[in-house]
Amino acid sequence: MKNKTLFLVGAGLIGLVLGMTGCGTGSTTVTTSTTTSASTATAVESALPLVRTGAAVATGAVLDFAVKSSGTRTRLANEMYAAANGVYSLSGGTFPSPAQLQATLVAFGGSQVDASYAPFVAAIAALYASYYPKLATGDTKSAVDLLNAIAGGIEDATQAYVTVPVAATVASS
Secondary structure (H helix, E strand, O other), X not given: OHHHHHXXXXXXXXXXXXXHHHHHOOOOOOOOHHHHHHHHHHHHHHXXXXXXXXXXXXXXHHHHHHOOOHHHHHHHXXXXXXXXXXXXXXXXXXXXXXXXXXXXXXXXXXXXXXXXXXXXXXXXXXXXXXXHHHHOOXXXXXXXXXXXXXXXXXXXXXXOXXXXXXXXXXXXX
16 A cells, blocks of 8 residues: 555656646747757756756655655655755766766665655656756756756755755854
């Protein structure tokens, strides 16, 4: 029963996130490669608020609905918060493939220990993958902005649950 519930939560999250962001699609008539880059950047940049919200909703839904134990919720929130920092680290001038982003999220979390982390990874990876084709033009600024919006959304949703936010730790050093 628990696996079925987690599957339904995960499927719902992916549908919700992709529905909110319109799957990162938009119709644009393109005539030159310069116009292609400009329209791609514009499409991605204009979607950033929705991307951040989508990442926050996906993260928050796992923490609020899929996890019943407050101890597990705090542990997962700490792992998700750390994963957000991993996503920030990916934005160092290039852009990762969806598989690389997913591997980074898994590296920071409890997917091996707790099945509740898996829907989070799936939803965030699907959100990024929906915009990845628009990044294939090599526009690293848009890629960095997209990764930062995703990481920011994860941080937004976990702030209430993390025990020691990384920003507070860095500021106190």
